[in-house]
Amino acid sequence: MTVTDTFSTPPAVTAVKVKKRFRVKRETLIDHLILVLGALFMLFPVVLTFMTSSYDNLAFAKSGLQFGWSDQFFENYERAMFETSGFTGAIDGVSMLTNSLILGFGFAIGKIVISMMAAYAIVYFRFRFATLSFWIIFTTLLLPLEVRILPSYEVVQGLGLGNTYTGLIVPLIASATGTFFFRQFFRSVPEELVEAARIDGAGPVKFFIDILVPLSKTMIAALFIIMFVYGWNQYLWPTLITTDEGMFTLVRGIKNIIQSFTDSSSVPEFTVGFALTTITMLPPVLIVIFFQSWFVKGLTESDK
Amino acid sequence: MAIVSLKALQKIYPNGFQAVHGADIEIADGEFIVLVGPSGCGKSTLLRMIAGLEEITSGDLIIGDKQVNDLDPADRDIAMVFQNYALYPHMTVYNNMAYGLRNRKNSKESIEKSVREAARLLNLEEHLDRRPSQLSGGQRQRVAMGRAIVREPALFLFDEPLSNLDAKLRNQMRIEIRKLQRQLGTTSVYVTHDQVEAMTMADRIVVLNGGNIEQIGTPDEIYHRPASVFVATFMGAPAMNLMEGKVATGGIEIDGIGLLKSDHKLDASSNVSVGVRPEKVKLTTKANGITQPFVHDFTEELGAARLVHGRLGDKPFVINLHQEDEVPTGDLYATISPDMLHLFDTATGKRLS
Amino acid sequence: MKRAAFSSPWMPVLLLLPQVSIIFVFFYWPAFEALESSFYLQDPFGFTGTFVGFENYLTLFQNSEYLRISIFTLVFTVSVTFFSLAFGLLFAVKADKVIRGASTYKTLLMWVYAVAPPVAGILGVSLFYQGHGLITQLFGFFGHEFVIGVNYYDTGFALIAVSIWKQVPINFIFFLSGLQSVPRSIREAAMIDNRSSSGRFWTITFPLLAPTAFFLLITNITYAMFDTFGVIDVMLRSEPGNNPMTLTYKVYVDGFRGGDLGGSSAQSVILMLLVLALTIFQFRLIERRIHYT
Numbered sequence: 033m034t035v036t037d038t039f040s041t042p043p044a045v046t047a048v049k050v051k052k053r054f055r056v057k058r059e060t061l062i063d064h065l066i067l068v069l070g071a072l073f074m075l076f077p078v079v080l081t082f083m084t085s086s087y088d089n090l091a092f093a094k095s096g097l098q099f100g101w102s103d104q105f106f107e108n109y110e111r112a113m114f115e116t117s118g119f120t121g122a123i124d125g126v127s128m129l130t131n132s133l134i135l136g137f138g139f140a141i142g143k144i145v146i147s148m149m150a151a152y153a154i155v156y157f158r159f160r161f162a163t164l165s166f167w168i169i170f171t172t173l174l175l176p177l178e179v180r181i182l183p184s185y186e187v188v189q190g191l192g193l194g195n196t197y198t199g200l201i202v203p204l205i206a207s208a209t210g211t212f213f214f215r216q217f218f219r220s221v222p223e224e225l226v227e228a229a230r231i232d233g234a235g236p237v238k239f240f241i242d243i244l245v246p247l248s249k250t251m252i253a254a255l256f257i258i259m260f261v262y263g264w265n266q267y268l269w270p271t272l273i274t275t276d277e278g279m280f281t282l283v284r285g286i287k288n289i290i291q292s293f294t295d296s297s298s299v300p301e302f303t304v305g306f307a308l309t310t311i312t313m314l315p316p317v318l319i320v321i322f323f324q325s326w327f328v329k330g331l332t333e334s335d336k
Numbered sequence: 337m338a339i340v341s342l343k344a345l346q347k348i349y350p351n352g353f354q355a356v357h358g359a360d361i362e363i364a365d366g367e368f369i370v371l372v373g374p375s376g377c378g379k380s381t382l383l384r385m386i387a388g389l390e391e392i393t394s395g396d397l398i399i400g401d402k403q404v405n406d407l408d409p410a411d412r413d414i415a416m417v418f419q420n421y422a423l424y425p426h427m428t429v430y431n432n433m434a435y436g437l438r439n440r441k442n443s444k445e446s447i448e449k450s451v452r453e454a455a456r457l458l459n460l461e462e463h464l465d466r467r468p469s470q471l472s473g474g475q476r477q478r479v480a481m482g483r484a485i486v487r488e489p490a491l492f493l494f495d496e497p498l499s500n501l502d503a504k505l506r507n508q509m510r511i512e513i514r515k516l517q518r519q520l521g522t523t524s525v526y527v528t529h530d531q532v533e534a535m536t537m538a539d540r541i542v543v544l545n546g547g548n549i550e551q552i553g554t555p556d557e558i559y560h561r562p563a564s565v566f567v568a569t570f571m572g573a574p575a576m577n578l579m580e581g582k583v584a585t586g587g588i589e590i591d592g593i594g595l596l597k598s599d600h601k602l603d604a605s606s607n608v609s610v611g612v613r614p615e616k617v618k619l620t621t622k623a624n625g626i627t628q629p630f631v632h633d634f635t636e637e638l639g640a641a642r643l644v645h646g647r648l649g650d651k652p653f654v655i656n657l658h659q660e661d662e663v664p665t666g667d668l669y670a671t672i673s674p675d676m677l678h679l680f681d682t683a684t685g686k687r688l689s
Numbered sequence: 690m691k692r693a694a695f696s697s698p699w700m701p702v703l704l705l706l707p708q709v710s711i712i713f714v715f716f717y718w719p720a721f722e723a724l725e726s727s728f729y730l731q732d733p734f735g736f737t738g739t740f741v742g743f744e745n746y747l748t749l750f751q752n753s754e755y756l757r758i759s760i761f762t763l764v765f766t767v768s769v770t771f772f773s774l775a776f777g778l779l780f781a782v783k784a785d786k787v788i789r790g791a792s793t794y795k796t797l798l799m800w801v802y803a804v805a806p807p808v809a810g811i812l813g814v815s816l817f818y819q820g821h822g823l824i825t826q827l828f829g830f831f832g833h834e835f836v837i838g839v840n841y842y843d844t845g846f847a848l849i850a851v852s853i854w855k856q857v858p859i860n861f862i863f864f865l866s867g868l869q870s871v872p873r874s875i876r877e878a879a880m881i882d883n884r885s886s887s888g889r890f891w892t893i894t895f896p897l898l899a900p901t902a903f904f905l906l907i908t909n910i911t912y913a914m915f916d917t918f919g920v921i922d923v924m925l926r927s928e929p930g931n932n933p934m935t936l937t938y939k940v941y942v943d944g945f946r947g948g949d950l951g952g953s954s955a956q957s958v959i960l961m962l963l964v965l966a967l968t969i970f971q972f973r974l975i976e977r978r979i980h981y982t
Contacts, residue, residue: 070783073854075797097823146708152704153701153704158695159702165709168709175965176911176915179937179964182941182945183718183719183722183723202715203711224418225422227389227422230388230409231436233440236695236700239695243424247426265808271922309811328862
């Protein structure tokens with residue numbers, strides 16, 4: 033190859049390069065466009081609801097959801113939180129928020145404790161009915177609560193647990209998702225750890241407390257987030273089991289409250305309802321956003 | 337510091353699989369025993385039976401002067417180093433070493449003293465506050481050793497402790513472990529599948545195959561007088577050349593090769609396997625009474641030595657030459673001296689003579 | 690079970706006791722009750738029951754309304770599953786590809802997971818609100834008067850749309866994590882073998898995502914059939930009337946509103962069988978095909 037040859041090629045090379053760079057750029061642009069549209073698709077309904085919750089009721093009654101910001105924000109939220117409503121007048125935002133927190137925490141903690149214990153027994157013990165217990169527990173994965181809702185309701189009523197936190201929380205724990213989750217995780221813990229611990233003189237209780245629980249910290253956190261959100265967002269079961277308005281959670285009560293807001297006055301109080309809707313969404317959404325990595329890990333690990 | 341004896345130890349799993357067929361081993365005080373064999377030979381099972389991590393189906397296990405068959409691992413006065421170290425990932429190096437002592441309710445001061453002492457011995461003093469994940473492979477290995485040492489057990493158990501390290505570190509740790517064991521004088525049982533580790537570290541080697549003990553002996557005995565075809569071919573690299581033949585007068589008659597001279601005292605015409613270590617064969621260009629014509633295929637240069645691959649008759653044959661010995665040109669002959677032949681019964685695989 | 694498992698006789702019993710007793714009281718007992726009462730005809734007050742064998746089931750199968758609801762459930766399940774999977778996959782592929790802003794997109798596309806179905810229903814109601822809901826107006830612009838709660842098809846469309854919206858995030862999360870676990874070396878090998886990026890996606894990446902996709906398929910079917918209860922209940926404003934609804938919602942309507950315990954139980958049992966079939970299908974297929982590790 034001569035010097036002139038090498039010199040004659042550059043124009044072609046640059047042309048190819050330029051073309052390629054342009055193509056890559058356009059492709060990336062389309063990718064971003066799709067993602068932006070997707071993000072807007074997810075955001076839009078919530079953002080509109082949030083914005084509308086700063087308007088007065090007339091604005092919504094006249095022209096629907098609002099894109100903008102008005103001056104009724106604090107008043108609407110104050111009314112949503114503190115104004116008693118419902119048929120008995122025994123309920124306000126604060127009491128529903130409290131109930132939601134009790135359901136969320138109670139469910140998540142109960143589920144984690146109970147399923148960790150069961151998974152520990154299944155993975156780390158040799159005992160006679162191990163296989164049987166395994167199947168008894170894991171058959172529950174087959175039938176969601178919604179399928180057996182009516183008889184479950186009857187059983188809980190029959191036990192006199194209607195309108196109690198126990199009746200609200202415990203039946204929701206009766207599925208094996210958490211146990212399955214911890215079983216998968218415990219099985220991935222190296223065998224040698226329990227062996228080393230046994231040589232170090234740790235019995236089953238010591239091993240559980242000193243080694244397994246600290247090792248499961250991330251998993252516990254991940255499951256806690258998932259279960260808290262799951263508990264907080266329960267609707268069907270609370271609808272059936274809590275008829276006393278003082279027991280309403282936010283998610284359970286919101287439909288009734290909005291109905292009573294919209295039925296009661298001449299101008300339906302939609303924007304106060306939207307304020308309550310925002311309050312209902314906020315805690316689980318914030319948790320999912322802030323503890324995103326744990327949450328994603330917990331969610332995707334459980335399927336392996 | 338104890339005498340350990342295994343008497344007819346058997347392991348049969350609930351599904352009927354017999355992993356260990358009656359192991360008898362007497363281990364002297366302070367001795368370093370290596371269990372070696374291919375994967376699935378039962379060496380790890382045997383070690384875990386000694387540790388108490390695997391139930392003993394039958395037989396007796398005696399550590400010191402106590403029968404410990406049914407004792408918990410923690411009560412057997414042993415310590416174990418695992419292949420993947422099995423360090424507690426959420427504890428610092430200090431706590432990893434101290435955990436066992438705390439469970440034994442030792443006083444805080446005595447724990448501190450033992451851990452510091454072990455850390456000094458293992459060069460871990462600066463790392464006591466770190467987590468295992470912040471350490472290198474070699475350092476983790478040391479922590480695992482430290483955890484064993486602080487217990488001052490009667491018996492150390494090692495389960496392939498070096499197989500997760502790279503080659504260089506493995507050589508170094510091999511020496512360190514051996515030195516430390518000598519220094520402490522603690523009886524040790526060490527499992528490996530690496531024959532180099534077995535040969536270099538052991539006072540005595542136990543070769544296992546299919547749940548049976550093939551041979552127990554010093555590295556020297558194992559190498560020079562392998563008790564079976566299995567031991568002969570498993571120990572030594574490159575592996576021993578092995579040929580099938582029939583006993584004849586004055587030697588062994590091998591199909592397609594001819595008579596290999598040997599001064600045996602065996603019955604004629606019985607079937608034998610003949611083994612020759614590659615490093616015990618010389619190459620010449622002149623035939624004589626104890627040579628066989630050798631066809632040269634190719635040579636592997638190893639630096640300190642060279643492996644000459646070829647054939648005797650139609651049988652593949654390897655010769656391990658010292659670095660100074662060139663491969664001669666022209667017709668080649670392999671010198672196989674009669675006293676270098678290992679003879680085994682073909683049917684049983686056991687050593688003859 | 691671990692090789693060196695503990696062998697204490699009473700400890701595992703103690704550990705399992707809470708879980709197993711809850712399961713017996715709140716799972717096996719109700720499931721059994723459902724099965725039993727599906728063979729009984731009960732008076733509205735639930736005091737007496739007459740054994741009627743399979744009559745509750747026969748009544749159901751001859752009921753044209755039940756058939757209509759079954760068909761809607763099928764349409765509903767198929768559309769919700771298909772579209773939420775498709776959107777989830779599309780967003781995941783793009784989010785996996787872009788470098789700038791990847792984590793922001795990820796957050797924005799997944800947070801709706803935390804919105805409760807009935808809350809999604811409220812958002813839906815306000816968007817499809819009669820007269821001046823945003824989407825209602827959009828339809829009006831194209832000349833269609835959208836009336837939710839009155840027009841069967843309009844209501845069905847709104848239910849499906851809201852249910853899809855609620856389900857996209859979880860599909861997105863799983864697809865994205867599936868994509869990110871495709872080994873780099875495989876991607877690089879594919880890059881050398883295939884020039885076209887869409888070709889690479891359909892021939893290499895997508896087959897590797899198959900286990901995830903299959904898991905999600907089942908999850909989405911389950912979601913559409915059961916977890917959309919909140920969406921439906923809120924959007925129908927508890928006034929089922931002639932509106933479209935799913936089989937699960939029908940169980941609730943008949944059992945709690947209509948007081949038809951036997952019929953509702955029979956429906957429950959049918960749903961149980963459906964779920965059981967789905968699960969068996971899932972295990973079969975997982976065993977037979979989609980397995981790479």
